[in-house]
Structure formats: C-alpha cells, structure tokens
Amino acid sequence: MAFLLHQARFFTTVNHLRDLPATARPEVAFAGRSNAGKSTAINLLCNQKRLAFASKTPGRTQHINYFSVGNADDPAGYLVDLPGYGYAEVPEAAKAHWEHLLSVYLQTRAQLAGLVLMMDARRPLTELDRRMIEWFASTGKPIHALLTKCDKLTRQESVLALRTTNKAFDEYRKAGYEGKLSAQLFSALKRVGLDEAHEVIESWIVPDAKSNAAEAAAPTK
Template identity: 45%
Template sequence: MAWAHTARFFTTAAQLHQLPPNDLPEIAFVGRSNAGKSTAINTIAQQRQLAFASKTPGRTQHINLFHLGPKAAPNQIWTDLPGYGYAAVERTAKLRWQEVMADYLQTRPNLKAVVQMVDSRHRFTELDQQLLAFVAPRVRTGEVKLLVLLTKADKLNRKEQAESLRKAQEELADLVTDEADVGIALFSSLNKTGVGDVADTLHGWVAPAELAQAIAAAHAAQAEADQDD
C-alpha cells in the first residue's frame, strides 16, 4: 500500500473542458453523496484529508484529480467525481453534474477504470443504475474496468455481508462479458475491510509494464537467492 500513500492533490475543475490534458491512466471514484466515497479514498491512500469528506453530503462540486507515483514522474491519476443524489442539492446543480459525470465516463480518453461506491446495506439505487449505464458500454468492450465497493460493511454481520455481495453480483450480471473486467468487494473504512486488496487492485490495473516487469524480476531474484541459501 506504500504506492497509494503517494497520492497528492493535482488540480480541480468545475467543467470537463477545464481539466488539463495528460496521457496518464485515470481511475474515477463515483458514488452517492452518503456512500462514503471521500472517506474511502482517504483510507486507501492512508491520508486523513486527501479527498474532501464533508459532514454535509453533496458539498463537493468539482472534479478533483490526484497524482500517484513518484513526484517527478507520476504514473496514475485518481479522479474524485462529485457525489450524486443528495436531496438538499438544488435540482439545476444535480442535472449539471449528471451531465458532467456522463460526459467524463463516456468520453474521457484516458479513463481506464471506475470505482463505484455503493452502501452495502442497500441495493443499487436508480441513480446508481443510471451511473452504471453511462460507463457500461466501455466496460462491456473491455476498454474500462469496473470495481464496485460495498461500503460500510462493518455495519453488517457476516450473513448480511454475504447477502449484500450476492445481490450486487446479480445486479451487475448483465454487464459481464468475456472482455469485461468487473469486480465486487466488501469495504469498510472503519475496520479496514478490503483496503489492502483494493489498493493492490488499483495499482495492478494501470501499473506501467516496466514496473510490473521490475517487480517480477525482483521476486525471481529473491526466490533464487533464497534457494541458494
């Protein structure tokens, strides 16, 4: 998880066209305003205030980008998209951000993966399903990977967790094709359920080929050294 700890603020934008051009792979974090999205990002990055986690859901109204990897040569970007579905947010703002998120998920050329936060105590809401519809075509072709995190899993017992996981798998069944890369995992920022595995997944999804080869070579060298000993 040391790699995730390198996350740092890059830039923010109110509109898609305001984002600076770049060729780094991007992973987008999306979810309802009360699904624990910002808290999950902070937990994965092992930082308390990387993403803005307001006590008032719906406060984050910008696209926030974070660099990961070496400061001189970042190798990935996390995109924190505004939370959706909070009742107190004015309707015009809701519609504007729905359009922004749809455009980002459907057209952003360097988007490589989407992490959707869904409260483990509830099934996919209509808004969750709408957001999935935005990215589903790119997921089906294998262009974009999808990971659904069932957040707040600490609030469920083991039987309830298993049932939540089963229902989520049923909901996503129509997205799965031979080319699609779709994952589902229980997650808790409170007791750290799934945190390490998620960090490893995000890194593995878009790790540079050279880095992956270097890690494999290091493991092989260590294994050889152990045999010699």
C-alpha cells in the same frame, strides 16, 4: 507493504469539462452516492487523513478533484474524485450540471482506466448506481465496486450484499457489458478489504507491476 497510493497528493480541481487536465497518465475515477463513504475510503486507501474532503452539506461538492500518485515530478497516474450524487435537496440546476459532468467524463475520457464505484453495503445498486454503470458500459473499461460500511452489517448480511451485487453484475455481462465487473466488501472503520482494493486500483494505474515484480523475483538461469 508500500503502496503506490500512499504517495498521493492534491493535483487540481475542475468544475468544467473544458478544464480537464491534459495528462497522459492513467486515471482511476471514484464515484458514489452522497454519504456512501467515498472521501473516507480515498483517504484510507492513500493513508492520509484529509486528502479528500467530505462536504459538511451532502451533495454540494460540484467539482472533480484530481490527486496524483507516485513521483511528484512524473506521476504514475491520477485518482479522480467525482462529485457525489443522489442527494435529494440539491437544486435541479446543480443536478443537471453534475449529470452532464459525470456522464461525459465517464464516457469520453480516454485516460480513464477504470471506475471504482462506492455503494453503501446496506443499499447497493440503487437506480443512480445502475445509471453510473450504464453510462460507463459503452467504454468496455472495468468497474470495481466497494461495498462500503460493511461493518454495519452482520456477516450473513455482508455475504448477501456481495452475492446480490455479483448477481447483478452477471446480468450486466449477459446483457453485453464487455468490461470486467468485480465487487468486494469494504469498511474504512474496520479496515476491511483494504489490500484487495489497493491491488485492483494499482493494477489499473501500473498494469504490468505484478509481472515486473514476478520477473524480478524469478531465479536467473
């Protein structure tokens, strides 16, 4: 099966909000704690080995990286790799910079269609993960959580991690979160959850892709 994300390519790097590209196409942001497997997941989803780079020093990547997807001359949209968060040894000034960059981008970027939140399946919904959700809540846009590294859990532990995440999402809904909240298990090593993640992300970039395909396949009268 051909996926839109397989046509991803590097577009630009941004270190300040003033430098965000003046694009009109939908953007899908990827966020997660340092070492949650964000870069590895992006590379797998895009069927490339070194599209997104993982820093050898966790927490040191301070940039927002953009990747275009689809036609090179007229992209369907963009994947936006946000700086990882939560690494304890990062200087306070860097933490403040990231916090400002992330919060303002998530809350105000009109082109942002949805947030893919990467959480280690062994430690989902940390305080910082919850902060990301709460920053994004005011937008009413969807969040899809990838519970990464689920291959390191037993089947029973994986089910429990997913159930715990969905229960927490239910609490956010009861508290008034208007956007769609969804979660799935994901493993880059074992390629678990790859098709499901593709489907969600590409539906945000091209919302009518499914309906167009169904119309094309329907018999004519």
